[in-house]
Amino acid sequence: xxxxxxxxxxxxxxxxxxxxxxxxxxxxxxxxxxxxxxxxxxxxxxxxxxxxxxxxxxxxxxxxxxxxxxxxxxxxxxxxxxxx
Numbered sequence: 486x487x488x489x490x491x492x493x494x495x496x497x498x499x500x501x502x503x504x505x506x507x508x509x510x511x512x513x514x515x516x517x518x519x520x521x522x523x524x525x526x527x528x529x530x531x532x533x534x535x536x537x538x539x540x541x542x543x544x545x546x547x548x549x550x551x552x553x554x555x556x557x558x559x560x561x562x563x564x565x566x567x568x569x
Contacts, residue, residue, distance in 0.1 A: 486569065487491050489516060490521050491523075492522055492523075492525050493524075493525035494513075494522050494525060495522055495524075495525055495527075495528075496509060496513075496524060496526075496527045496528070497527075497528045497529070497530075498528070498529050498530070498532065498534075499529075499530045499531055500530075500531055500532065500533050501533050502529055502530075502532060503529050503531075503532025503533045503534035504533070504534060505517050506527060506529050506532075507534075510524070510527060522567045525548075536568075540565055540568060541566075542563055543565075544561045544565060545558070
């Protein structure tokens with residue numbers, strides 16, 4: 486769409502967009518000389534990017550804000566460790 490090259494470009498993603506949006510942005514930046522796309526903003530909402538880091542910290546967060554007790558946290562930690 487050559488007629489749109491001069492327009493601002495916004496990139497957004499939700500959930501698994503946490504994988505796709507950064508990949509898309511990397512390609513756009515690497516090829517900026519040839520694509521002339523002006524990226525105005527990037528937004529990722531509730532991005533899923535890496536289970537190893539996201540899931541293994543969630544239980545600690547729930548415990549720190551008082552949503553689960555120590556016994557529940559320790560029980561779930563066993564599952565987290567085996568999951569990743």
